[in-house]
Amino acid sequence: MLRQFCWMLMVMVVMHRCADFAELLSAELLPAETPVEQAIDHYIQLQLDTKQKQPASLADESTLIRRTTLDLAGRIATLSEAQAYVAATETDKRSKLIERLMASPDFAYHFRNSLEGLLSDGQRNSPGEWREYLLKAIREHRPWDQMFREMMTGNEEDVAIKPALTFLRSRARDLDQLTNDTSSLFFGVNVSCAKCHDHPLVDDWKQEHYFGMSSFFQRIYLTKTNLVAEKFSGEVKYKTTKGEEKLARIMFLTGTVVEPPAVAKTPEQIKEENDAVHRQTQDDKAGPPPKPDFSPRAKLVELALQADQNHFFARNAVNRIWALYFGRGLVHPLDQMHSANPSTHPELLDWLSRDLVAHQYDLQRLIRGIVSSQAYGRSSVWDSAGDPPGPEQFGLALVRPLSSRQYSLSLRLASLNPDTMTATSAPEWVNRRDEFERNSDDLANQFEVPGENFQISVDEALLFNNSARMWDEFVRDDGGMLIGSLKQKADQSAQIETAFWAILGRAAMPAERSACEDFLTQKAANPVLGLRQFVWSLLASPELRFNH
Amino acid sequence: MARNDLPNRNLSQHDVSRRGFLGSAALAGAASFAANMRVLDALQTPTLAAELKRQQKSVILLWLAGGASQLETWDPKPGRITGGPFRAISTDIPSVQISELLPKMAQRMKTTAIIRSLNTRNGDHGGGTILMETGRAKEAAVDYPDLGALIARELGRADSQVPDYVSLYSETEGRHKGGAGFLGARYAPMFLSDSMIPPNIRRLDSISETDHTDRAAFQRLLAKQFQDRHPRSVVSSHGMAYERVRGLMSSETLFDVSQEPQSARDFYGPTQFQEQCLIARRLVEAGVPFVKVARAWWDSHGQNFETHRELCADLDQGMSALLDDLGQRGLLENTLVLTFGEFGRTPQINPSLGRDHFANAWSASLSGCGIKGGAVYGKTDADGHTVVEGEAKAGDLFATIFSAVGIDPTKEYQVGARPIPIVDFGCKAIPEILA
Numbered sequence: 001m002l003r004q005f006c007w008m009l010m011v012m013v014v015m016h017r018c019a020d021f022a023e024l025l026s027a028e029l030l031p032a033e034t035p036v037e038q039a040i041d042h043y044i045q046l047q048l049d050t051k052q053k054q055p056a057s058l059a060d061e062s063t064l065i066r067r068t069t070l071d072l073a074g075r076i077a078t079l080s081e082a083q084a085y086v087a088a089t090e091t092d093k094r095s096k097l098i099e100r101l102m103a104s105p106d107f108a109y110h111f112r113n114s115l116e117g118l119l120s121d122g123q124r125n126s127p128g129e130w131r132e133y134l135l136k137a138i139r140e141h142r143p144w145d146q147m148f149r150e151m152m153t154g155n156e157e158d159v160a161i162k163p164a165l166t167f168l169r170s171r172a173r174d175l176d177q178l179t180n181d182t183s184s185l186f187f188g189v190n191v192s193c194a195k196c197h198d199h200p201l202v203d204d205w206k207q208e209h210y211f212g213m214s215s216f217f218q219r220i221y222l223t224k225t226n227l228v229a230e231k232f233s234g235e236v237k238y239k240t241t242k243g244e245e246k247l248a249r250i251m252f253l254t255g256t257v258v259e260p261p262a263v264a265k266t267p268e269q270i271k272e273e274n275d276a277v278h279r280q281t282q283d284d285k286a287g288p289p290p291k292p293d294f295s296p297r298a299k300l301v302e303l304a305l306q307a308d309q310n311h312f313f314a315r316n317a318v319n320r321i322w323a324l325y326f327g328r329g330l331v332h333p334l335d336q337m338h339s340a341n342p343s344t345h346p347e348l349l350d351w352l353s354r355d356l357v358a359h360q361y362d363l364q365r366l367i368r369g370i371v372s373s374q375a376y377g378r379s380s381v382w383d384s385a386g387d388p389p390g391p392e393q394f395g396l397a398l399v400r401p402l403s404s405r406q407y408s409l410s411l412r413l414a415s416l417n418p419d420t421m422t423a424t425s426a427p428e429w430v431n432r433r434d435e436f437e438r439n440s441d442d443l444a445n446q447f448e449v450p451g452e453n454f455q456i457s458v459d460e461a462l463l464f465n466n467s468a469r470m471w472d473e474f475v476r477d478d479g480g481m482l483i484g485s486l487k488q489k490a491d492q493s494a495q496i497e498t499a500f501w502a503i504l505g506r507a508a509m510p511a512e513r514s515a516c517e518d519f520l521t522q523k524a525a526n527p528v529l530g531l532r533q534f535v536w537s538l539l540a541s542p543e544l545r546f547n548h
Numbered sequence: 549m550a551r552n553d554l555p556n557r558n559l560s561q562h563d564v565s566r567r568g569f570l571g572s573a574a575l576a577g578a579a580s581f582a583a584n585m586r587v588l589d590a591l592q593t594p595t596l597a598a599e600l601k602r603q604q605k606s607v608i609l610l611w612l613a614g615g616a617s618q619l620e621t622w623d624p625k626p627g628r629i630t631g632g633p634f635r636a637i638s639t640d641i642p643s644v645q646i647s648e649l650l651p652k653m654a655q656r657m658k659t660t661a662i663i664r665s666l667n668t669r670n671g672d673h674g675g676g677t678i679l680m681e682t683g684r685a686k687e688a689a690v691d692y693p694d695l696g697a698l699i700a701r702e703l704g705r706a707d708s709q710v711p712d713y714v715s716l717y718s719e720t721e722g723r724h725k726g727g728a729g730f731l732g733a734r735y736a737p738m739f740l741s742d743s744m745i746p747p748n749i750r751r752l753d754s755i756s757e758t759d760h761t762d763r764a765a766f767q768r769l770l771a772k773q774f775q776d777r778h779p780r781s782v783v784s785s786h787g788m789a790y791e792r793v794r795g796l797m798s799s800e801t802l803f804d805v806s807q808e809p810q811s812a813r814d815f816y817g818p819t820q821f822q823e824q825c826l827i828a829r830r831l832v833e834a835g836v837p838f839v840k841v842a843r844a845w846w847d848s849h850g851q852n853f854e855t856h857r858e859l860c861a862d863l864d865q866g867m868s869a870l871l872d873d874l875g876q877r878g879l880l881e882n883t884l885v886l887t888f889g890e891f892g893r894t895p896q897i898n899p900s901l902g903r904d905h906f907a908n909a910w911s912a913s914l915s916g917c918g919i920k921g922g923a924v925y926g927k928t929d930a931d932g933h934t935v936v937e938g939e940a941k942a943g944d945l946f947a948t949i950f951s952a953v954g955i956d957p958t959k960e961y962q963v964g965a966r967p968i969p970i971v972d973f974g975c976k977a978i979p980e981i982l983a
Contacts, residue, residue: 466752533759546782
């Protein structure tokens with residue numbers, strides 16, 4: 001029993017106790033000036049060679065533009081985008097595509113949605129001001145360390161920064177959640193397992209690490225007006241498995257301890273401070289909450305970004321961004337960054353982390369490098385002899401379910417008349433995108449949020465099959481819709497071709513074309529209904545449901 | 549007729565029997581689905597017979613949302629300061645008395661066991677609901693499945709034609725969908741909240757039956773190319789979800805009480821809860837392994853006694869009719885019927901004649917499958933403030949439920965790097981109330 005119990009408690013080990021992260025790494029890694037995508041491909045190939053595995057061939061062009069557009073713009077490519085890309089003959093068209101997408105308004109929306117999903121850990125309905133904050137920060141190219149600082153210590157009186165505190169605000173009533181989510185989402189370390197007892201196998205990982213981390217948050221409270229504030233005092237006490245009661249030290253994951261300043265206070269001062277805090281929690285007219293001189297959460301930010309301590313923060317950022325685009329982390333699961341669960345590509349993780357720190361935590365630089373790599377562009381289909389490389393080798397693209405919002409947006413886009421969707425590069429596209437974004441909310445909420453063990457729900461299949469909404473909103477036949485455009489086509493073959501490009505972003509294969517012709521001919525008695533059924537069948541296809 | 553029809557697709561209502569729930573295809577389906585959800589315990593290799601036996605079983609949870617008073621139901625304290633105005637009455641088990649608000653159940657205790665010693669400690673609606681739905685406290689790092697999803701996972705069939713987890717929750721108070729957590733959306737509830745018919749189970753009038761089936765076949769045909777080139781479990785879950793649509797649509801009639809003779813409807817009674825009890829029986833009879841019927845709102849901070857007079861009458865009638873009907877149909881030996889909510893209510897009566905949230909000493913009932921009828925487990929003190937004998941946690945209740953329907957309560961799931969036991973650590977079944 002005890003063994004099982006301990007097994008479950010996969011706990012991280014303190015990784016490096018070194019002077020300077022960058023210094024340690026520089027010796028054996030590729031030169032810092034190597035382009036990011038080349039570093040990625042170098043290390044991925046090295047690993048494949050070691051394991052004597054061949055990677056899959058590169059994905060075909062229509063798959064590549066679809067994948068890249070879904071990942072950078074959060075939607076499928078339009079018919080004109082897809083066809084133009086495939087037809088283009090420039091040798092640098094892939095990098096041009098990446099530059100175009102990263103400069104488009106779509107990028108900020110989608111990356112915002114990705115960060116929102118990541119930071120809310122699967123919960124929906126985050127406040128509008130939080131979504132606005134993230135969008136603005138991304139548009140301004142704000143570095144990740146600065147965003148972290150704003151989320152942890154932002155000033156409630158600064159209207160532009162206040163929404164950043166949503167991260168703390170939404171968790172302030174639950175110290176465990178504050179501790180776990182911060183450790184996991186910003187440092188890649190799930191500390192919850194060290195709450196009940198020390199790690200049985202690794203000597204340097206103790207309960208004091210869990211309670212050390214929660215000590216950074218223990219003084220946080222919400223005022224009556226829902227502001228995030230900090231108390232003047234407060235310690236975490238915990239019981240060891242032997243029943244001994246201990247006072248936690250404020251301790252970061254690296255083992256570095258923060259000593260609160262020893263300030264002698266009179267009992268009157270202490271009472272006054274406590275009363276002030278109490279008033280804040282009871283009275284909505286108590287004014288701005290007092291700011292104690294010593295702020296543990298500010299210490300956390302300071303420590304976590306310090307050159308000799310920032311490897312947790314940097315590696316986690318790399319790993320989570322990597323996973324967004326590859327479907328799994330260089331360390332997997334993402335919250336299990338510890339020595340018992342090493343990275344499959346330690347040098348690559350080191351190189352990318354060093355690069356991230358050296359470039360002021362510029363996530364967009366990292367993203368650009370990732371999507372420009374050969375590894376990112378691999379096919380998801382294995383048609384060579386022998387077994388494919390394992391998912392941890394990144395030699396075969398993983399099939400990733402679309403996020404609920406990507407799916408909702410893509411369904412909407414696919415169902416519209418493609419002739420009306422040609423201005424995705426024009427300046428006014430931002431308004432259109434904004435409208436799409438808002439209109440996609442409601443449908444997006446009907447889809448499950450992808451996570452571990454994700455499966456498509458039968459509710460989703462029933463929604464497609466029998467809801468008036470799918471049928472009336474997405475498979476209408478008026479002029480603004482895809483079917484409206486299909487009705488104007490000269491023949492079946494043109495209809496089939498247009499529908500395939502608009503929905504799946506590719507040409508129909510011969511067998512598909514003949515199956516579609518059969519179907520449309522069979523339904524010829526009511527051709528519009530036939531077209532609607534045909535379009536429905538493509539919209540409901542798994543090929544649209546996944547990024548592949 | 550559709551092309552590319554799979555076997556067993558053309559299902560008439562007549563075929564939807566619980567016996568049709570069995571068969572080797574069922575086992576193969578369940579096993580393949582279990583592939584990425586590895587059962588660790590090597591000792592637990594069920595024999596075919598045990599598997600078949602397990603698969604016929606069902607659970608109906610009558611969820612008392614808001615928290616019913618144990619003193620007005622299963623653990624009365626007549627004559628005590630905490631006792632309130634109602635009497636305790638004798639039952640068909642000489643040693644057992646329950647509240648006079650449940651006179652019909654008092655005549656059916658031979659089928660029912662009571663746990664009077666739940667101490668679940670969490671008296672908050674949100675936290676208590678999660679605790680009693682999942683059998684463990686909320687944990688930041690793991691998204692635990694609820695009881696319905698666990699039962700669906702263990703007793704359901706991967707390619708089932710009927711839903712395997714139905715949740716009926718009419719009132720808005722305390723409405724909570726629950727969910728499949730780490731088990732994945734395959735085991736999420738079919739959730740009925742606004743209507744007695746599940747959402748999107750009925751074909752739109754604007755689409756003919758032929759068009760609907762033709763379209764499904766055509767969709768399947770087009771999907772095949774992608775599925776074949778991407779043999780991944782997440783992709784096949786898409787196909788499986790769409791495969792289940794026609795079967796689920798044919799189960800629509802199960803939700804229609806008008807299919808029952810008037811005599812049966814009269815037997816259950818006219819209230820929504822009583823009708824839902826009848827629907828629960830129809831579902832279980834068709835092979836649905838888990839049905840939750842939620843009745844709200846028991847949260848009687850004021851006027852506790854009036855509230856319980858009304859709600860207990862509804863519960864007493866619906867539950868006793870359900871047990872009788874299941875018994876007459878020979879289904880009770882394979883169907884476990886439960887009552888509990890997120891917590892009980894305080895023994896002390898507040899100035900508004902209400903009882904407040906109370907999780908330290910409260911009761912649950914278990915009837916039918918695998919249960920020793922008439923058994924009472926645990927004891928509270930004379931006024932009902934504390935458990936004095938046989939303290940039970942939420943996980944103990946869950947372990948007992950699993951044992952009663954033949955699920956090994958020591959089973960584990962593998963979630964990422966962690967093996968997660970099906971019931972919380974340190975919890976075990978209560979043998980005293982198991983048959």
